[in-house]
Amino acid sequence: MSPLIALALFGTIGTPELIIILILIVLIFGASKLPQLGGAMGKTIKNFKSEMRDGMAESTPGTATAIKFCAKCGNEVKDPEAAFCHKCGKAL
Numbered sequence: 001m002s003p004l005i006a007l008a009l010f011g012t013i014g015t016p017e018l019i020i021i022l023i024l025i026v027l028i029f030g031a032s033k034l035p036q037l038g039g040a041m042g043k044t045i046k047n048f049k050s051e052m053r054d055g056m057a058e059s060t061p062g063t064a065t066a067i068k069f070c071a072k073c074g075n076e077v078k079d080p081e082a083a084f085c086h087k088c089g090k091a092l
């Protein structure tokens with residue numbers, strides 16, 4: 001955390017100081033670059049979100065839908081290739 005943000009959080013600087021900080025940020029990055037900066041941040045957040053989604057999709061593989069349940073005994077048949085319930089022998 002930057003010392004300026006720490007100061008702001010601890011209330012030792014008020015709104016006028018924050019406005020000065022914002023003006024400094026504009027001067028440092030240039031007003032014309034601020035939209036780019038915002039766009040870059042937006043893209044970063046978008047990429048982060050899509051990667052989060054991909055990660056979630058990978059952690060819940062599609063094989064989850066392939067799990068069958070025996071109609072007779074309700075046993076969970078984990079092998080998607082299984083033709084018979086391995087518990088009671090009923091055809092799936």
Ligand SMILES: [Zn+2]
Pocket residue numbers: 070071072073074075085086087088089090
């Ligand atoms: Zn069964």
